[in-house]
Amino acid sequence: MANSDPNCLFCKIVSGDIPADIVYRNEHVLAFRDINPAAPQHLLIIPLKHIASLNDLVGDEDTIIAGQIMQAAKVVAKEAGIGESGYRLVFNTGPDSLQSVFHIHGHLIGGERMGWPPFPGASVEHG
Numbered sequence: 001m002a003n004s005d006p007n008c009l010f011c012k013i014v015s016g017d018i019p020a021d022i023v024y025r026n027e028h029v030l031a032f033r034d035i036n037p038a039a040p041q042h043l044l045i046i047p048l049k050h051i052a053s054l055n056d057l058v059g060d061e062d063t064i065i066a067g068q069i070m071q072a073a074k075v076v077a078k079e080a081g082i083g084e085s086g087y088r089l090v091f092n093t094g095p096d097s098l099q100s101v102f103h104i105h106g107h108l109i110g111g112e113r114m115g116w117p118p119f120p121g122a123s124v125e126h127g
Helices: 009-015 059-081
Strands: 022-025 028-034 041-047 089-093 107-110
Touching: 009 041, 009 107, 022 059, 028 059, 041 089, 059 089, 059 107
Parallel strands: none
Antiparallel strands: 022 028, 028 041, 041 107, 089 107
């Protein structure tokens, strides 16, 4: 696979070297079930191309990839049965956000009513 990192866990899932419960794939992105779900429906949507974080998006090709992640979220949410009831699409960027795999990935989370703020101690000023 072009534009991959041989040490990246998600690149290994893209190449098939590591198995995953894949639910969606097109020419730009792949979606699979999270092995440690935070909600009844918790899927990860990743680009096939290795891009470490949102801060590393560069140029028109990466803009297309980012859009493909958003489009895939809509399709995957509908197929998971949460397209109408609602879901969150969360991107952690950098170590302070607790990004643990440095390959862009959106967490598609749903299947239950969620609270706000999304984590304890958060400000409720914006929703």
